Amino acid sequence: MSHSVIVIGGGPAGLQAAATLGNFGFDVTLVEQHDYLGGAVAKHQYQVLMPDFSSGPALVERLVGSVKNNAHVKILTNTTVGTVEEVGDGYQVQLEGPKPQQMVAQAVVLATGFDHFDPTRDGKYGYGLFPDVITGAELEEMFAKGPIRRPSNGEVPQSVAFIYCVGSRDRQVGNTYCSRVCCAVSAKQSIEIREQLPKARISMFYMDVRTYGLWEDTLYWRSQEESGVVYVKGRIAEVTQKNGQPVLKGEDTLVRGPFEWPFDLVVLAAGMEPSQGTRTLSQKFHIDLEPHGFVQQAEPMKNASLTSRPGVFVAGSASGPKAIEDAIAEGDVASLAVMQYLKTKVVV
Amino acid sequence: MSHDNDTVTHLRLDPDDVGQQDAQSLLEAIQSDLRYEEVIHGCLNCGVCSGSCPSHRFFDYSPRIVVQTVLSGDAEAVKAMMDEYIWACAQCYTCAMRCPFHNSPGGLVMIMREVAVWRGMEAVHRLLKPYGRVLLKVLSIGNQLTPDMIQPDFFPDWGPKIPWSSTDLAIKRKAIPVYTLQVTTSAWRVSPETSYELYSIYEETGVFRLIEEIDPNLYEVVADMVEDLRDMVESSR
Numbered sequence: 001m002s003h004s005v006i007v008i009g010g011g012p013a014g015l016q017a018a019a020t021l022g023n024f025g026f027d028v029t030l031v032e033q034h035d036y037l038g039g040a041v042a043k044h045q046y047q048v049l050m051p052d053f054s055s056g057p058a059l060v061e062r063l064v065g066s067v068k069n070n071a072h073v074k075i076l077t078n079t080t081v082g083t084v085e086e087v088g089d090g091y092q093v094q095l096e097g098p099k100p101q102q103m104v105a106q107a108v109v110l111a112t113g114f115d116h117f118d119p120t121r122d123g124k125y126g127y128g129l130f131p132d133v134i135t136g137a138e139l140e141e142m143f144a145k146g147p148i149r150r151p152s153n154g155e156v157p158q159s160v161a162f163i164y165c166v167g168s169r170d171r172q173v174g175n176t177y178c179s180r181v182c183c184a185v186s187a188k189q190s191i192e193i194r195e196q197l198p199k200a201r202i203s204m205f206y207m208d209v210r211t212y213g214l215w216e217d218t219l220y221w222r223s224q225e226e227s228g229v230v231y232v233k234g235r236i237a238e239v240t241q242k243n244g245q246p247v248l249k250g251e252d253t254l255v256r257g258p259f260e261w262p263f264d265l266v267v268l269a270a271g272m273e274p275s276q277g278t279r280t281l282s283q284k285f286h287i288d289l290e291p292h293g294f295v296q297q298a299e300p301m302k303n304a305s306l307t308s309r310p311g312v313f314v315a316g317s318a319s320g321p322k323a324i325e326d327a328i329a330e331g332d333v334a335s336l337a338v339m340q341y342l343k344t345k346v347v348v
Numbered sequence: 349m350s351h352d353n354d355t356v357t358h359l360r361l362d363p364d365d366v367g368q369q370d371a372q373s374l375l376e377a378i379q380s381d382l383r384y385e386e387v388i389h390g391c392l393n394c395g396v397c398s399g400s401c402p403s404h405r406f407f408d409y410s411p412r413i414v415v416q417t418v419l420s421g422d423a424e425a426v427k428a429m430m431d432e433y434i435w436a437c438a439q440c441y442t443c444a445m446r447c448p449f450h451n452s453p454g455g456l457v458m459i460m461r462e463v464a465v466w467r468g469m470e471a472v473h474r475l476l477k478p479y480g481r482v483l484l485k486v487l488s489i490g491n492q493l494t495p496d497m498i499q500p501d502f503f504p505d506w507g508p509k510i511p512w513s514s515t516d517l518a519i520k521r522k523a524i525p526v527y528t529l530q531v532t533t534s535a536w537r538v539s540p541e542t543s544y545e546l547y548s549i550y551e552e553t554g555v556f557r558l559i560e561e562i563d564p565n566l567y568e569v570v571a572d573m574v575e576d577l578r579d580m581v582e583s584s585r
Contacts, residue, residue: 124446165448170448171389171447171448171449171450172445172446172447172448172450207392207394207448208392233393234394234395234399235394235395235396235399235448236396236399237395237397237398237399237400237446238399249399249400250395250396250399251395251396251398251399251404251412252395253393253394253395253398253412258398258399258405
């Protein structure tokens, strides 16, 4: 008997899970709310990925190809999950979209990803108010479209500032966790900017720089040593605007004390939050969330994809901020857990 | 720092401690304050507080350094800070609005200042001298600032236009369509009964005793004022 598995979310984790489960021979339905696959990589047209500077479009092409060319994977885009009911050997799921349908799945993989923190929620950065204050995701979109220019006047920026920990590690906005990848992504972006702007002043304003593991020298040190990027320890207290330029106010806590510093372009390293989909689907499937609102990994020492309910698995940033490479790895981890789970059921 | 009630031997608002200025006991008084756990959580030296701080911009004062010094447990350094450093804080609490740990450096400074006052530290006499008028108003009627205090002599940094607001006070206050605000020697009408109750509170909480200890001259003035008002209120009952 063939088992049916629903994978919810068509980002890197979901695509990898769907492809691997399809290769195992399960009947996989991949559900994606948008009209495209590839998750945040596709949404923001990431061209160059952290940490290895590999191609974003190539990644999306490969992952999407692996499900599209897979006879066992049915892809439903523009589709969301309606009601969910527990039935005999699995979950009866109402799918709403161009082809509404009801199906029973013996296992479900939640790969519902993350949402970027919306910096309009933290007014001190002037995001939405000053055109030259943009998010890291918007910088990626800028890289995809062409050379870096100031949104306010289309000119080449002579100075670029990155503000770390926007929406992360901050009780004021309700997110006390670290979003894990933004430091390294910002370092990657600073290296890319340097390639375009050999003479620009590039400054990073941080509370800590958390370029985990192998990212330390390959990104953090490299941005300093090869790209001449300057790191200033001091979280930005507020952004104002003077003479059409964003002005960063803060304290250089190690060296130079208080500053008010104009920049042509300011990039906010906005963190990761549980996505709306993660919030909604965790309720529909009655799975526990951990205290920050991500999906609780029930037994991370056993398998990263186990949730509080048998038959419901999680992969990727639905269970916490993580890098694309880790999300893809978890797609396989979840596939393995699904296989073990369904195999046990067959024996019974 | 543990705040188990059984282990808190120090009562911050104890007039018996006036004059007790041993550094360690000052630090303990700060740390055992009921508000302490609300104003300090953690601190990673990010500098958002000092970056936000108007005093930091212009003076040798940093809310971050205040927080870090208290967290360091260096009692002598904390005591030294209470002598002058912390009095540069304008109590605007922008630091508290922005600190990613939800600390309130301004709130910590307030605790430190209160301890400095209750212990009668020398700095208090020196630094609060300009506030003698305010203190008398607070003690007599519970108001901090009253219309008749807004006089050019006390505000040397006034611009050319503002002194106008100190003229014809009575008429200007009459123009406010709220009966209780049509006064000039208090911020709003304060009945003798209110002051009477205020004095009972000051007495019960040890405020009068504290003033007697740290400023006998002021206390004499206050004592006369209290006696007169009490006689007046009691005789009219």
